[in-house]
Amino acid sequence: MAASTKKSKLEQTVVILLLILGGIVVSVPFIWMISSSFKPESEVLAIPPTLFPKNPTLENYINLFTNMNFLLYLKNTLIVVIFSFLGLLFNAMAGYGFAKFNFKGREKIFYLVLATMMIPGQVTMIPVYLLLNSMGLTNTMAGIVLPGLAVAFSIFLFRQFMTTIPTDLIEAARLDGAGEFYIFFRLVMPIAKPIFAVQGILTFIAGWNSFLWPLIIANDQSLYTLSVGLSLLKGQYANNFALQMAGAAFMVVPIVIIFSLFQKYIVEGFTMSGIK
Known part of the structure; x- marks a missing residue:
C-alpha cells in the first residue's frame, strides 16, 4: 500500500x-x-x-494612437463587439424557439441550421459579399456587422441548454398571464446565465479578433478594426519590431484577461449544454 x-x-x-x-x-x-x-x-x-x-x-503605445489611428480602429472594434452581443441575444431567442415552441418544420429548419456549421466560412464569403454589394452595404459598418448577427453554433448551444428548462415552469408562467417576451427576459434568461456567460466570452473574443471579413468588405481605412490595423504595421513599419509588439500586446492582453477571469464558465457552459 x-x-x-x-x-x-x-x-x-x-x-x-x-x-x-x-x-x-x-x-x-x-x-x-x-x-x-x-x-x-x-x-x-x-x-x-x-x-x-x-x-x-x-x-510605442503613444505612437499607436497618434500615428497609426489605433483609437479609430479600437472604436470600430468595439462597435463590432457591441453588435455581436446584439446578435447573441437574437441567437438566444432562436435557440429558445427551437427548444420550447412546436411549429411545422421545426426539426428540419434546425437541422438546416446545423448543416450550415459544416460549411467553411470562406465558401460563403463571396455570396454574402455579392448580396451586400447589391444592397449597397459594402464599405459600410452595417456590412461588417450584419453577417455576424446570426451564428449557427451559438443557436445550437442555446437550444441544447434551453431544452433542459422544465416546460411546466414556462406553462405555469403563461397561465399566470405572462407574455412570451416577459417569460424569455425574466424567466428564461436568469436560468440560462451559464450559457450566456460562455457565449458572451466567445462572442467578445470573435468580435475583438475580427479580421478577414472587415478586410474584405471595407475599402476605407476608417472602417478597419484592430486586427486589420495590426496587419498594416507589417507593411508600413516592417522594421519597427517594438511598435509591432506594442500593437500585438494591445490586441492580446484584453483577451487573456477576459479568458483568465471567465474560463471556468466556458467549461461549465459546454458541460451544461449537453455536449458529450
Missing part, C-alpha cells in the same frame, strides 16, 4: 513538473511580446537580447 502511495505521488510530481515546464515554454513568447512593447526600438534588436527592458518607455 505504501509503495502504491509513493508511486502515485511520484507520478503526480512528474505531471506537475511537466505542466510547469510546458507553461513556462508557452509563456516565454507572450512575456517577450509584452516586454518588447516597452523597449526602445534599438533595444529590441540588441545582441545579446534582454528579456526585460533596460530603459522602459511608453513611446
